[in-house]
Amino acid sequence: MTTGMIPKNVLLLGSGALKIGEAGEFDYSGSQAIKALKDEGIHTILVNPNIATIQTSDDLADDVYFLPVSPYFVERIIQHQRRDSILLSFGGQTALNCGLELERSGVLKKYGVAVLGTPIQAIQNTEDRGLFVDTLAEIGVKVPRSQAVTSVQAAVEAARSIG
Numbered sequence: 001m002t003t004g005m006i007p008k009n010v011l012l013l014g015s016g017a018l019k020i021g022e023a024g025e026f027d028y029s030g031s032q033a034i035k036a037l038k039d040e041g042i043h044t045i046l047v048n049p050n051i052a053t054i055q056t057s058d059d060l061a062d063d064v065y066f067l068p069v070s071p072y073f074v075e076r077i078i079q080h081q082r083r084d085s086i087l088l089s090f091g092g093q094t095a096l097n098c099g100l101e102l103e104r105s106g107v108l109k110k111y112g113v114a115v116l117g118t119p120i121q122a123i124q125n126t127e128d129r130g131l132f133v134d135t136l137a138e139i140g141v142k143v144p145r146s147q148a149v150t151s152v153q154a155a156v157e158a159a160r161s162i163g
Contacts, residue, residue: 011083013095014048027053030090034060071101089118
């Protein structure tokens with residue numbers, strides 16, 4: 001649900017990392033996103049359970065929730081704060097998974113929350129191996145033959161058919 005609208009307030013999903021030093025690249029990129037939003041006068045709210053991050057410094061986001069980056073908690077924050085937009089691509093796998101679930105369950109649509117930056121479809125195309133291969137094929141990128149499997153027997157059969 002990416003739109004051309006100018007956001008008034010943005011919810012940013014942080015890295016969700018629970019150990020010091022974990023997911024530092026997302027902490028940095030998220031911190032820079034918060035600074036850029038604030039420079040534009042946009043109210044920012046951050047969800048990040050790790051107090052030992054730069055993102056959670058008291059001079060960055062306008063509001064910080066030290067909660068897990070999960071659909072349950074993020075929906076409650078959206079309900080309470082009435083955010084008009086969300087950024088999913090600054091929190092790594094945790095934020096991407098959360099955003100996909102919020103989209104799948106209809107939460108983003110229900111509250112009219114626009115996804116800024118990387119669109120949901122692009123996230124879906126990169127997270128699902130089958131969709132990823134199909135998307136690459138559509139634009140003419142050659143990929144190795146592959147097959148998704150869920151058991152050892154299926155893996156043996158796939159290896160035989162692929163060669």
